Amino acid sequence: MREVAEWYATRPDVALVFEGKVVDQEVRSGSLGGPPTAMSMTLSGKHRIVQFDVTRVFRGPNQAHLSIVTGLGTGDCGYVFWPGESYLVYASAGPGGIWFTSICSCTNSIEDSGTAIRFLAGEKPTADDLLSPQDYQTQYYKNVLPKRTGSVCGQVLKPDGSPLKGAIVELWELRDDDLPPRGGSDPNTSSDTGHFCVENVQPGKYFLTAESSDYDHDARYIGTYPGVHSQAEAVQVSIEKGVRLPDVKFTTFRESVYTIRIRVIAPDKTPLSYKNGCGVAVDSEDRNPLSYHIDHTLEEDGTYTFGYIPPGKYQVTTYFQPDFEGGQLKPFPEAAKWRPARQEVVVRGDTDVVVKLKPASQN
Numbered sequence: 001m002r003e004v005a006e007w008y009a010t011r012p013d014v015a016l017v018f019e020g021k022v023v024d025q026e027v028r029s030g031s032l033g034g035p036p037t038a039m040s041m042t043l044s045g046k047h048r049i050v051q052f053d054v055t056r057v058f059r060g061p062n063q064a065h066l067s068i069v070t071g072l073g074t075g076d077c078g079y080v081f082w083p084g085e086s087y088l089v090y091a092s093a094g095p096g097g098i099w100f101t102s103i104c105s106c107t108n109s110i111e112d113s114g115t116a117i118r119f120l121a122g123e124k125p126t127a128d129d130l131l132s133p134q135d136y137q138t139q140y141y142k143n144v145l146p147k148r149t150g151s152v153c154g155q156v157l158k159p160d161g162s163p164l165k166g167a168i169v170e171l172w173e174l175r176d177d178d179l180p181p182r183g184g185s186d187p188n189t190s191s192d193t194g195h196f197c198v199e200n201v202q203p204g205k206y207f208l209t210a211e212s213s214d215y216d217h218d219a220r221y222i223g224t225y226p227g228v229h230s231q232a233e234a235v236q237v238s239i240e241k242g243v244r245l246p247d248v249k250f251t252t253f254r255e256s257v258y259t260i261r262i263r264v265i266a267p268d269k270t271p272l273s274y275k276n277g278c279g280v281a282v283d284s285e286d287r288n289p290l291s292y293h294i295d296h297t298l299e300e301d302g303t304y305t306f307g308y309i310p311p312g313k314y315q316v317t318t319y320f321q322p323d324f325e326g327g328q329l330k331p332f333p334e335a336a337k338w339r340p341a342r343q344e345v346v347v348r349g350d351t352d353v354v355v356k357l358k359p360a361s362q363n
Contacts, residue, residue: 001136002129005119008090008106009058016060016091016099017120019110020052022081027072027178047071048179050081052089058120060091069100072180077102082182088113111148112140145200150239153197154248156190156210156223163194164212164221164252170289171198171206171237181287182206205236209289210252213308220310222290223252231288260351261305264298264318264341267357270334273298277321277332280355282306285313297321309347316343316353336360 009017029046050068057063068091071078079101081087090106091099101107106116115129128136152171156164167190172183184201190210198208208225224234227250237245262280264272272278274297281295292314298304320335338357345353 001115001131001133002119002125004133005106005116005129009116009120011090013092014059014090014105015093016066017058017089018052018054018060018066018091019056019058019086019088019117020054020066021086022050022083023053024051025049025081025083025179046178047076048078048081052087055086066099069094069098070102073103077104079103079105079107080180080182086110088116147242148202149200150203150241150243150245151197151199151201152208152237152239152245152248153195154246154250155194156196157194157249157251158221159251159254161251163190163192164210165190165192165194167194167196167210167212167221167252168289169196169198169208169210171201171208171239172289173204173206174231175287183289201239203239203241205238207231207234207288208237208248208250210250211290212252214254215308218258219254219256220308221252221254222310223250224290225250227251229253231286255310257308257310258347258350259305259307260309260314260316260345260347260353261303262316262353262355263303264355264357265302266338267359270337272302272334272357273300275300276334277323278302278334279319279321280304281317281319282309283315283317284310285315295319309351311347314345314347316345316355317341318355318357 025048027046027048048070050070052066052068054064054066068089073080087107087109089101091101094100118125118129156167156169158164168185169190170183170185173181175181182202182204183206184198186196186198190196210223212221214220224231225237225248226235228234260282264278264280266272279295279297283293284291292310294306296304318341320332323330323332337360339360341355341357343355345351
């Protein structure tokens with residue numbers, strides 16, 4: 001582990017290493033520019049700006065306050081920071097003077113950065129520091145993580161009371177900002193008997209949901225603990241350090257799902273498709289594991305069809321992703337011609353939607 005800490009600390013791309021506490025963060029959209037590195041994952045979409053009060057700096061400018069850019073942490077290599085918590089941050093210099101970090105940088109909570117901090121501070125290694133990464137990981141998941149986190153286990157049922165096997169069971173927190181919610185899931189889905197266990201979840205209050213697809217009948221089973229359909233009726237589950245909640249049982253509901261076919265039209269007849277980076281996103285009003293949020297570039301005929309859409313109200317939004325050419329990311333020429341379009345759609349069955357773009361110069 002000491003050797004691992006040294007490898008990360010001496011990487012040439014790491015220009016800033018500091019210990020600090022998160023005091024604020026916000027979600028922003030738009031391009032950051034720069035070369036196609038891990039930062040490229042956030043170039044055309046959302047990213048988070050995290051503000052730190054700095055405790056001490058091991059490398060780089062010695063400042064009392066620092067801002068770090070990272071992704072949202074939803075498959076974009078972003079590191080998930082939480083307000084009020086302290087971290088050891090490894091950052092690279094980005095375009096325009098920004099500092100960037102990701103899940104590949106060794107950035108971690110202070111609780112889990114003991115080996116790295118001792119190396120950076122020039123302190124003698126402990127017995128844990130001399131373990132192999134494999135042995136350290138085994139001990140961490142066996143002895144340390146269960147004491148810092150909590151778990152919930154139980155059973156999920158169909159409307160008729162029979163077990164719902166293969167259901168995705170998740171804990172998620174309700175947030176009043178744009179940041180992804182904290183939570184956890186059973187990595188193996190529910191068993192043939194409907195039993196599940198969501199383990200190693202950070203302490204807090206969460207909603208518990210279950211979902212299983214019935215593709216053969218264009219339907220799904222969904223439910224929120226303690227067996228209700230709406231979030232307003234749900235009861236939160238309290239997760240505490242070192243506590244395992246057993247025998248949490250709840251019933252799901254069955255609902256039909258549909259398709260939505262979207263066509264994007266430009267007034268000047270410009271063909272729009274994946275060839276010029278044009279795509280559409282479909283977003284539910286809700287933000288929970290049972291809601292629908294997805295995007296995709298258009299097919300060559302200017303359309304795209306999304307399946308498995310639950311009934312409800314959605315926002316359909318157009319976007320242009322950048323082009324990757326010659327080792328550089330740059331916008332397609334069409335992106336500057338059109339304003340992003342947004343259209344509200346209510347889905348009660350299979351639905352066709354036509355979205356008309358407007359020139360960027362038009363109000």
